Amino acid sequence: MQTSQIRRTFKWILCIYSVFVSAWLYGASGFNDYFMEVWTSHQGLPHNSVNAITQTDDGYLWFATWEGVARYNGLSFELFSRDVKTGIADAGIRTLVADQQNRLWIGGARGGLTLHQDFSWYPQALAKSLINHVLVDHESNLWLAVEGEGVFFRPYLGNNEYGNGRQVLDVGAYRLVQATNGVIYAATSAGVYRVSQTNAEQLSIPSVPDKTRIYYVASDHQDELLIASAKGAWRFDGNTFSPVAEELSGSVVTLIEEDDEGTLWLGTLDKGLARVGYRQVDYIDTQSGLPNNRVISWFQDVEGSIWVGTNGGILRLRTAPFQSVDEQAGLLGNFVRTVLQVPGERFLVGSSEGLSLLEDGQAFPASDDLVARQSVLSLAALDSGDALVGTQRSGVYEWRMGKMRQLYSQGNGLPANEVRALLEDSKGRRWIGTVNGLVLVESDGSMTQINQHNSDLPDDYIMALMEDHRGRIWIGTAQGVAFYDRRNQIKQIDISTYEGAQYVFGFYIEPGFIWMATDRGLLRYDAMQNTLSGIGKPAGLPIDKFFQVIYDHMGSFWLSSNRGIWKVGYVEAHRVASGERHTVNFEHFGEEDGMGSSQANGGSNPAAVSSRGGNLVFATANGIALIRPTALKQLYQYRLPVVVEEVDADGVKVNPKIDKQLGAGVNRVRIKFAGLSYIMPQRLQYQTKLVGFEEEWNYHGNQTVAEYTNLPPGHYEFLVSARYPYGEWNATKHSLKFEIEPLLWQRKDAQLLASLGLLFSIGSLMYWRVHSLKSRQRELAQQVRIKTQALREQSEQYERLAKEDPLTGLYNRRAFDERVRRDFMMASQSLRQLNMAIVDIDHFKQVNDRFSHLVGDEVIKLVAHYLQYTVQPPNIVARWGGEEFTLLIHGDEEEAEKFCQKLLVGVSQLECEALHMQFNLTVSIGLSNALGCSDYQTLLKRADQALYEAKEAGRNRVVKYQEFRIY
The missing domain is CATH 4.10.220 (Light-harvesting Protein)
Incomplete structure (x- = not known):
């Protein structure tokens, strides 16, 4: 079977088997080029509300629900919920965050937090309430966004262990993100904050109340902050805020993310999913395939598929395959010069050997007339539904109901029979571009020749014609571009200012802008500003010459060339052309992606078309390349990961990452594996080899289990590889090494x-x-x-x-708690005689930043030594953590305050040689009395509140806690 036939078969198999639940093609809103699939509890989800979605390094997809976290391998879901093995505190999972080294953070109800890595689980200390999000910062520290409580920081200690949490923001938080420069932003119930380990600053969005609920924060590819709120969506570049989409300014936006192509996706509370283009917003809701209009999670996997979590299940938007159509499919000649869509999803195809009609993947002669069997260069749609056909040697024909009739030639007014561009404009006039000039045919049949001699036409070799929204006719030639305005005048646009551009092969016109495919890249002419800019080699494109530019209505431009097809983001192209970006990202497609030839033809029009059905059709030197902008990248560029899911020896499960020795006397080893692709997992094929036992690979088809019995003692390596049907075996083979030990008598x-x-x-x-x-x-x-x-x-x-605290030798927090609890109980009848103070070294972070952490340790030990010397029994002092110390002071409140004032003065007189007299050592003290406290935790909280007020009042002072204050 030849390559083109194999790929067409591949496309057919993919379209049949990739539907896991159901699929819709959504044509009205611009989502028509996506293939949609839905998963609900009927297909294995533990719950239809999908709170978070992520993908770990090994390739697994994970879904957070209120009934546990589900791991998906493309075929089935495996549920992990509350049990001793996982350490998950509650089945309600709110957030999933993939980390480096194949780690996954799982957070949810009751403050549960668990770390999963490979086959192991590492439960963490509980938070105070529901964990909405987890952030692992650049130094591997943990930040938790906790419902109703705020943002908490946990320092990384190493070996999957973290220190005690410290509150850095006391406003209920939903989402966290860290910018490249290290700044952390928090979405909260009362605005967006910039937070650090020691400070929290609220950002004010113009025209939005400060207490507005912020549901989501994320970063785009330019490291700008994206904000989803109860008052629409915003972008923050570090200095100014700008709305993402004006029409959503009054809507509740639940999330905002940017995909790999630079397109923004917004989830809403009741309007479904929105995609923001350069000048419009497209929606998908329950009427067009979304399981539920409340969108609560979004994720783009490594294959490019977009997963959307709602209250009613999961929606997946993914790309679909493409095909090449040539003579074997009935095309008249493989050297195709032009293609045009006619009513229905049908296409006229002009080649060097005639005019064909393409329908449903099959081609046949467009006419029984022999005149149709000649070289066709150009096509144009007529308002009647018929078409004009430009030929290489015979002028212009009309194609109507399968019949060809000659209309214009050199014999009746054309300056040449070689016609490379045709157009019927909105006034019914016909424009004929030849190699010797342009002809205008009025509606009454009269003809006017336009050339360099009687107009300002830059050249007589006409290659492209198109009408803009103002009725102007744009003319592409071999020596530049011009337009014919409403006053019947030809006006040139000097495109040579951009890299010496000369040839204009094709146009794409949108309100306000004219895009031109030229020999120096893709040029943009701003019709409002009369300015020219471009996207070529200076912007990072590898080549200069492009023949056609078409828009796929999914957020991308597609450019044809002699070296394949190039895809650039529509929004990104505008930003580069506007000077907002310096380089453009691109994807390249060629013969390895299913094109019959990488040589796409140009020099006549139209040589590419974006159909109303969502197909992109390109004329090439070997047939036409019909592309649905979908799974090309996924099927042929994605490196398929393969994982070992389960290993058991004689029915006992083992951890293959840890248990490399299976013991002696093992009779049966069973290994379950999976290829983690989500495009068409049902069709994946596998082969395995057990090195040390087998010499050849064993083909398993789509079976995902290998069993071995009565293996002799020895060292083994299990290899598994996967492929798509008709594809190559994946070069990435998963390896599993193990040893079977001999019995003693062996x-x-x-x-x-x-x-x-x-x-x-x-x-x-x-x-x-x-x-x-x-x-x-x-x-x-x-x-x-x-x-x-x-x-x-x-x-x-x-x-x-x-x-004992190892740094200072003081009591540690645990010992202090025990002593305070004992003294509190003993003083239950005379709580007035029991006081607690929290002492915090002022501006201690500056010591670490300016002098180093070693100097910071010396400062802590100096203050600790002073406190240990000054605080005498029955009073006690302890190091609470970091730069904070706690004191238990016996006596009435006035005596305790005098004692604290003494400490305040004493610390200020301490001298630390390591500070070089460049830092004034002071402390802030919060003091509380036990009278009125039901337990010692209340006493501690009051002291902490007083310390907070001491800091707010300017530090270097003692503040007593007062239950009622008059401001």
């Missing part, structure tokens, strides 16, 4: 030693037995004495370490 050295031992034991068994027993008795007695002493010393050391 070891040769054991057999030899057993024989020698048997002979030796016959002569000395009694003597050896008595001697060994006595020796063993003495050894055991000695070991008991040694271990008893070691345990005693270790117990004393553990007891000391459990209560």
Whole structure:
């Protein structure tokens, strides 16, 4: 089977088997080029509300629901919920965040937080409430957005362990994002904040109340902040805010993300999913395929598919395959010069050997007339539904109901029979572009020749014609471009100012802009500003010459060339042309992507068309390339990951990342694997090989289990590879190494030693037995004495370490809590005599930033030594954490305040040589009295509140907690 036939078969198989649930083609809003699929609880989801979606490094897709987290391999969901193994605190999962090294953070109800990596689970300390989002910052620290509580920071300690959480913002938070420069933004119930470990600053959005609920923050490819709020969506470049879409300014936007092509996607509360283009917003809702109009999550996977989580299930938007149509499909000649859509999803195709009609992937002669069997260069649609046909040697014909009739030639007014461009304008006039000039045919049949001699036409070699929204006729020639205005005048546009551009092969016209495919890239003419700009080699494109530019109504331009087809983002193209960006991202397609030839033809029009049905059709040197902007990249460029999902030995599951030795006497090893592609997983094919047991690869078809029985002892490596039908085996093979240990009697050295031992034991068994027993008795007695002493010393050391801060030698937080709890209970009848103070070193972060963390440690030890010397029993002092110390002070409130004032003065007189007299050492103290406190936690909270007020009042002071304050 030839390549084109294989790929057409591939396309057919994909379209049939890729529908997991159902698919709709949405044509009205601009989503028609996406293939849509829906998953609900009927297809294996544990719950229809999908709160978060992500993909780990191994390729798995994960979905957070209120009934657990579901892992998807393309064929089935595996549910993980609350149990001892996972450490998940509650089945309600709110957030999923993929981290480096194949790690996944899972957060949700009851403050549950769990880290999953490979086959292992690492439960973390609970947060105070529902965790809405998790952020791993550039230093691997954790930031938690907690419902109703705020933002909390947990320092990274190493080995999947994190320190105690510290609140940095006390406003209920929903989402966190970190910019490239390290700045962290928080979406909260009362605005958007810029937060750090020590500070939180609210950002004010113009015309939006400060307390407006912000649902979502994200970063785009330019590292600008994207904001979704109850009052629309916004973009923040670090200095100014700008609305993303004016028409959504009064809508509740639940999320905002940017895809790989620079297109913005917005989830709404009740309007469904919105996609923001350069000048319009497209929607998809329940009437067009969305499971529910409330969008709560969004994700683009590595294959380019977009997953949308709603309250009613998951929607997946993905690309679909393409095909090449040539002579084998009935085309008259493979060298195609022009293509035109006619009523219905049908296309007229002009080649060097005649005019064909393409319908449903099959082509046949467009006319029985022999005149149709000649070289066709150009086509144009007529208002009647018929078409004009420009030929290389015979002028212009009319194609009507399968018949060809000659209209114009050199014999009746054309300056040449070689016609490369045709147009019927909105006034019914016909424009004929030849190699010797332009002809205008009025509605009454009169003809006017326009050339360099009687007009300002830049050249007589006409290659492209198009009418803009103002009725002007744009003319592309071999020496530049001009337009024919309403005053019947030809006016040139000098395009040579951009890299010396000369040839204009094709146009794409939109309100206000004329895009031109030229020999120096894609040029944009701003009709309102009369300015010219371009996208060519200076913007990062590898080549200069492009023949046609068409828009796919999905947010991308497609450019044809002699070296394949190039795809650039529509919005990105405008930004580059406007000077907002310097380079343009692009995708390249050629023969390896299914084109019959990488040489797309140009020099006559139209050589490419974007059909109303969503297909892009290009004329090439080997047929036409019919492309649906979908799964090209996914099918032929994506490196298919393969994972081992489960390993069991004699029915007992093992962790293949840890358990490399399966033990002795294993009879059966079962390995389950999967290829993690989500385009057409049902059609994936597999082959395996067990190195050390097999010499050849074993083909498994679409079976995903390999079993081995009675494997001899030894070292093995299991290899598995996957492919699509008719495709190459993936070069990325998953490897799993393991060892089966021999039984004792199977070891040769054991057999030899057993024989020698048997002979030796016959002569000395009694003597050896008595001697060994006595020796063993003495050894055991000695070991008991040694271990008893070691345990005693270790117990004393553990007891000391459990209560002592290693840096300062003070009580640690645990010991302080125990002492405070005891004293509080003993003072229950005289709480007035019990006080607590929290001492915080002022501006301590500046010490670390200016002098280093080592100097910071010296400052902490200096203050700790002073406090230890000053605070005498029964009062106690402890290091609470970081630069904070806690004091338990016995006596009435006035005595405690005087004591704190003494400490304030004493610290300010301390001198630290490492600070070089460049930093004034002061502290802020928050003081509270136990009277009125139901428990010691309340006493602590009051002291913490007083400390906060001391800092707000300017630091270097003592503030007593007062339950009622008059401001």
